[in-house]
Amino acid sequence: MVFRRGSSQSWPGLGGGSGYTASLGMLRAAVLLVSLPWGAQGAACANVSMALGHRGPLPGGRYLSIGDGSVVEFEFPEKSEGIIVISSQYPGQSNGSGANPMLRVTSLDTEVLTIKNVSAITWGNRGGFVVSIHSGLPGQAPLHIQLMDPHETPPVLIEERRDFCIKVLPAEEAPATRGADQVHFSENPILYLLLPLIFVNKCSFGCKVELEVLKGLLQRPQPMLLGLLGQFLVMPFYAFLMAKVFMLPKVLALGLIITCSSPGGGGSYLFSLLLGGDVTLAISMTFISTVAATCLLPLSSAVYSHLLSIHETLHVPISKILGSLLFVAIPIAAGVLIKSKLPKLSQLLLQVIKPFSFVLLLGGLFLAYRMGVFILADVRLPIVLVGLTVPLVGLLVGYCLAICLKLPVAQRRTVSIEVGVQNSLLALAMLQLSLRRLQADYASQAPFIVALSGTSEMLALVIGHFIYSSLCPVP
Known part of the structure; x- marks a missing residue:
C-alpha cells in the first residue's frame, strides 16, 4: 500500500x-x-x-x-x-x-x-x-x-x-552499466569539438554589432531592464507555480526553477539574427544578464529552495559564469575589430553567418538529445508538459513587456527571445555541483527538456519565419 x-x-x-x-x-x-x-x-x-x-x-x-x-x-x-x-x-x-x-x-x-x-x-x-x-x-x-x-x-x-x-x-552508482552512447553530458568529447566552431560563429556576430546602436542602449537601457525583469522574476515564479500545479517532486521542481532562473542562453542572439531581431541588443542583453546572474541566480535559488523546503547547499558556478562572459566578450570584440580593420573578411563572415548558425542549431539539438538520453530515460509526462510551455511562456512574457514600453518591432522580438531562451548549461552545472549524482541527474531532466523544447520550438519559428518571408517579402 x-x-x-x-x-x-x-x-x-x-x-x-x-x-x-x-x-x-x-x-x-x-x-x-x-x-x-x-x-x-x-x-x-x-x-x-x-x-x-x-x-x-x-x-x-x-x-x-x-x-x-x-x-x-x-x-x-x-x-x-x-x-x-x-x-x-x-x-x-x-x-x-x-x-x-x-x-x-x-x-x-x-x-x-x-x-x-x-x-x-x-x-x-x-x-x-x-x-x-x-x-x-x-x-x-x-x-x-x-x-x-x-x-x-x-x-x-x-x-x-x-x-x-x-x-x-543514495545507492551505489554503477556507471559501467551505461552504454557507450550514453556518456554523461559533462564527459562528452563532442562538446569540446564544437567550441572552436562556436567561437568563429561568435566572431561573425561581432561583425553585426553597431557601435551607434550600442551607445543608444547605454543611454536608454529600458529593453535590457525588461529582460532582467522577465528572466529573474517572472520566469522563476512561473516555474514555481507549474511545479505546484503539476505536483512535481521537490528535486525536479528545483531543477525547473534553476533552469528558468538561468538567463543568457547562447542561442538567443542567434535566434534574434534569424528572426529579424536587433542583434546588438541581443548581445548586450546576454552579456548584462550573465553578469547579473552572479547575484540574482543565487538569490532566486535561495528563495525558492526555502519555499520548497529544500535544505541543500546550492553552489553557483561562478567560474562557469565568468567563462561564459569571456566566451561571449572575446569573440564578439574580435568580430568588432575585424569589421573595422578587415572589411573583406568581415563581409565573408557575414555571408556565412546564417547558414553556419543554422547548422550549429541542428547540431546542438542532436547533441543535447544524445547527451541527455540516459537522464531522460525515465522522464514522466508532467515535467515534459511543463518543459514544453517554458519557452513559449517566456516568448509571450517578453513580447508583452516590450509592447508595454512601445519598443520597435525588432527590439520586441529580441526582448521576447532573451526572456524565452534559457541557459540550460548553466543550470546543469549548478545542479551537478550542488546535488548528489543521482539527485542531480534526476533534477537535470528539467534543463534538458527545456533545452530540447526551446531549441525545437525556436527552430520551428525560424522555419516558419523563413517560409513567410519567402512568400510575403517585405517591400
Missing part, C-alpha cells in the same frame, strides 16, 4: 496479553526483518533489539520511543523495504482491559519515504508497533507519530512526536 502526501495508516492493537498474541507479534517482526535488504536490515535489527530491551519509564513523561530514545535519526538505503519498531510504555498497554492504543505514523515527505502499514505487536506485558516503510528518493523524511486512545469517539490524542527522522541514503 502506497500513501499519498499527508496520508497515514493506523492499525489497532492485536489485543490481549496472551502468549499466542505475543508470539504472533514477535514472529511478524522477525519475518519482516528477514525480508529486508541488508542495508536496511542492519538498521532495523538494531532498532528491534533496543526497543525490546528498553526498561523503565521514558524521560520527560513520554511513552513512545524508537530504540532507547537516544537517537532520533535513522538511515535506510533508497528504494528498499524496511521496518521501524516503535515501543510503547503507555500504562495499561496490552493488559487485556479492552482496545489497546493505536498508532498513526505519517511521513512528512512521501517522495523520500512512504508508510506502507502499522501493526501492533506485544511481548510479555509490554506493547509496541512495527511500521513498514518504503524508501524512495535520497533525502530526509521527518515522521509525525501519534498515539491515540480508541475508547473515545473520535479517538483522543495521548502523545504526539515529530522529532524522529528517516534519512534515505
